[in-house]
Amino acid sequence: MNRQIKAVSLISGGLDSLLATRAVIDQGVHVEGINFYTGFCVEGHTHAIRKRDKQKEKRNNALWVAETLGIKLHIIDVIEEYKDVLINPKHGYGANMNPCHDCKTFMVRKARQWMDQHGFDFIITGEVVGQRPMSQRKDTMPVIALESGAGERLLRPLCAKHLPETLPETEGWVNRDELFNFHGRSRKPQMALAELYGFRDYAQPAGGCCFLTDASYAKKLVDLWESRGNKEYEMDDIMLLKVGRHIRPGSRFKMIIAREEGEVNFMQGYCNRFISIRTTSHSGPLALLDGQPVEEDIKLAARITARYSKGRAAEQVEVECRKPDGETQTLQVKPIAVAEIPASWYV
Numbered sequence: 001m002n003r004q005i006k007a008v009s010l011i012s013g014g015l016d017s018l019l020a021t022r023a024v025i026d027q028g029v030h031v032e033g034i035n036f037y038t039g040f041c042v043e044g045h046t047h048a049i050r051k052r053d054k055q056k057e058k059r060n061n062a063l064w065v066a067e068t069l070g071i072k073l074h075i076i077d078v079i080e081e082y083k084d085v086l087i088n089p090k091h092g093y094g095a096n097m098n099p100c101h102d103c104k105t106f107m108v109r110k111a112r113q114w115m116d117q118h119g120f121d122f123i124i125t126g127e128v129v130g131q132r133p134m135s136q137r138k139d140t141m142p143v144i145a146l147e148s149g150a151g152e153r154l155l156r157p158l159c160a161k162h163l164p165e166t167l168p169e170t171e172g173w174v175n176r177d178e179l180f181n182f183h184g185r186s187r188k189p190q191m192a193l194a195e196l197y198g199f200r201d202y203a204q205p206a207g208g209c210c211f212l213t214d215a216s217y218a219k220k221l222v223d224l225w226e227s228r229g230n231k232e233y234e235m236d237d238i239m240l241l242k243v244g245r246h247i248r249p250g251s252r253f254k255m256i257i258a259r260e261e262g263e264v265n266f267m268q269g270y271c272n273r274f275i276s277i278r279t280t281s282h283s284g285p286l287a288l289l290d291g292q293p294v295e296e297d298i299k300l301a302a303r304i305t306a307r308y309s310k311g312r313a314a315e316q317v318e319v320e321c322r323k324p325d326g327e328t329q330t331l332q333v334k335p336i337a338v339a340e341i342p343a344s345w346y347v
Helices: 015-025 061-069 079-087 100-118 141-148 188-197 215-228 235-240 261-270 295-307
Strands: 006-010 030-037 073-077 122-124 245-250 253-257 275-279 286-291 317-322 328-333
Touching: 006 015, 006 100, 015 030, 015 061, 015 122, 015 188, 030 061, 030 100, 061 073, 073 100, 079 100, 100 122, 100 141, 215 245, 235 261, 245 295, 253 295, 261 286, 275 295, 286 295, 295 317, 295 328
Parallel strands: 006 030, 006 122, 030 073
Antiparallel strands: 245 253, 253 286, 275 286, 275 317, 317 328
8 A cells, every 4th residue: 555645844834834734635635844943934823913014813823824724833942943043054144144054954854853753755845946046946855854954855836846856855755747847036927826726814025934034133232242242142131132122322321211001011011020110100112122221221221212202392200210129219300302312222
């Protein structure tokens, strides 16, 4: 009797992994999905917090892909393991702080380990030759297959016809003629294939699913590392980089100022870790102070917080400063003028 061939597919939640997985399922292969959570995934974070994004559907797109395809999805936390990839990327960073080449190698290596442990036969990814400048070039894709240990067991269905045959093809597990020859950055071929499959509610391509590709986020991460003198980080650190207005008035501390109600609610959970400031005489934002501020820093932070309150034009604004241990003090401050906040303070 013929044995059921099984593949594990890297599911990001984007269109490419959706299509690549469907293409292999249609060939009679049993497919299960795997999603690695690094902490930097865009999925389900900022748009779930900010009120301005409340019209966006709050869903995890990786789970949506699995549900749509009718496959099992394994979500695996790799936050600690991923730190070395980000801090010490062998192949360097992209335009921002994205170690895309090393990241893809890491993901495929983890998938290879999972594949071996669970008796699966090969790995599927949604990669397309020429789509990403670091990890999806014709010269880097073989390197990823080699360095990850996946070798010929790594199948990229969407661009397979641009690449050498893999084991699933030579063994007849999949028919190469039913795979694709997509190439380049245009998503029109993928969108046409999605239409053919009847997929209409998929996540729209928007430059990636990782905060590390975002210039603003990358700048905040670099600032965090420079202020601490090392590249260590915890989950709370990377979550807070995703919200608020970040201002560093000096080397001793940084302010994170909520921009709207959703961020205020989210940041309140961190008041037992940071000094927090809020205006009491006028409605205004919540601000957290990260670092080691001295008394004069706290007074400056109070003036800056007042600037972003409804009392920005008032002569005096009452501000409450609360330490993590619950000790509070009330200050009467004059809101700082916009001209007194140098552009260099904004992270």
